[in-house]
Amino acid sequence: MITQAGAPGTATGAMESQDLKKAGLKATLPRLKILNILEKSRLRHMSAEDVYKALMETGEDVGLATVYRVLTQFESAGLVRRHHFEGGHSVFELDHGKHHDHILCIKCGRVDEFMDETIEERQRVIARKAGYDMTDHSLYIYGICTDCQKKEKGRGR
Amino acid sequence: MITQAGAPGTATGAMESQDLKKAGLKATLPRLKILNILEKSRLRHMSAEDVYKALMETGEDVGLATVYRVLTQFESAGLVRRHHFEGGHSVFELDHGKHHDHILCIKCGRVDEFMDETIEERQRVIARKAGYDMTDHSLYIYGICTDCQKKEKGRGR
DNA sequence: ATGGTAATGAGAAGGGTTCGCATTGTATTT
DNA sequence: AAATACAATGCGAACCCTTCTCATTACCAT
Structure with missing residues (x-):
């Protein structure tokens, strides 16, 4: 999603x-x-x-x-x-x-949101295993968005 | 892990x-x-x-x-x-x-580390779907660690 | 050893956020 | 509706963490 x-x-x-x-x-x-x-x-x-x-x-x-x-x-x-x-x-x-996490572009700052129940569930499991009473979590994926990838082409970087 | x-x-x-x-x-x-x-x-x-x-x-x-x-x-x-x-x-x-993520206690600041391949994989999938070229990600789980949970007992709040 | 250049220390500057306090506004009372 | 009590605001100063500036020092190659 x-x-x-x-x-x-x-x-x-x-x-x-x-x-x-x-x-x-x-x-x-x-x-x-x-x-x-x-x-x-x-x-x-x-x-x-x-x-x-x-x-x-x-x-x-x-x-x-x-x-x-x-x-x-x-x-x-x-x-x-x-x-x-x-x-x-x-x-x-x-x-x-509704909870959601973020994926953002390191070039232009664009922000998209997503929500993945598999990840949510894994986090709960991990917290429990580690003995933590989970109160919150934050997940940020960083990357280069479609637009910025196009702009990047042809540059040595 | x-x-x-x-x-x-x-x-x-x-x-x-x-x-x-x-x-x-x-x-x-x-x-x-x-x-x-x-x-x-x-x-x-x-x-x-x-x-x-x-x-x-x-x-x-x-x-x-x-x-x-x-x-x-x-x-x-x-x-x-x-x-x-x-x-x-x-x-x-x-x-x-070795890459890993963090789970930290909001009471005492204790930090534990973990690594979950399922989450890693889901992130890659999500980034791809969103059209991002993933460069990095950060995942923090916040909660109350075992020790602090014990200390909490018997207190309102 | 000596020189060339990059690295360091000290303090000043910077960006984002919070504080302090006199003033203003809101909810409540008369 | 006017007065009252107190929280909320605006402003600038203060703060914290981090970066910058620049004269001085240290590293490495010669």
Whole structure:
């Protein structure tokens, strides 16, 4: 199962005040705006900086520190998931409930998602064998995507 | 296949000048000292800071910048592998050739290693299906280790 | 030994993220 | 609806890890 990341999950209606309150967070303007950006953006995975820029572009006045704070709160509240990609920066994506892993292009940064039940199961087995009570896992496959492979051709590298 | 990380690979003799030269690196004192730390340390996975501290403790005079530089060179030379654990910092371990993934305890930081051919194969299949030319992958399982599970008992949370 | 060049140390700089605090906004009370 | 209590925000400073700069030092070949 491989899905192209990029198209936001617009099937469900937009989140609103109630959703925030349900999550135990006050429905403040910055939080609503950020939630909105995450839903509307064409990028499924956004860094704090991405969110901040998007906010600026729509003329909103929200500080970068707030973006970080809010994203962290959203994470704690289970609204978004944080991923640690290589290079030391995090990206966030709305948590639509269904777990998935990532495959990303080291050239252009493109991100695709996949989910493989065989791998999931093996992980559970491995954790159990090692005596661990598994809480989470992260799997990232790095490679060169189709487009970048084409661009590569004819270069000594 | 699950192996406990922590016991350094002392089976083979200590690396020396020749090993560095073989790797295309000048055999300088700092590089030898750092290689030595990596071999002798009780920790298999060390951050640059860990290495630096170990150096200080043995009275060696090596700058932190050099530690970073050398570790990066070692990585390029294939002597060590760099892992990006959560929280945005890297750890390094001597590359003994055999690929493996990690399972780590979120309580005490303990790290174990494992290798599962089924998972490896699935990853290759997934990358191919997604049109990627796979260059690398990282898999981390997070959980609570046996010891920490025992300590947890009898506490709410 | 001597020289040429790459490697080092020290500190400054960099990028991403968090902190501190006065100010503003939200939910709640009167 | 106005006031109140306190959490949330914005801003810049501070932080952490990592990389860079550059004068000095060390390695290797001659």
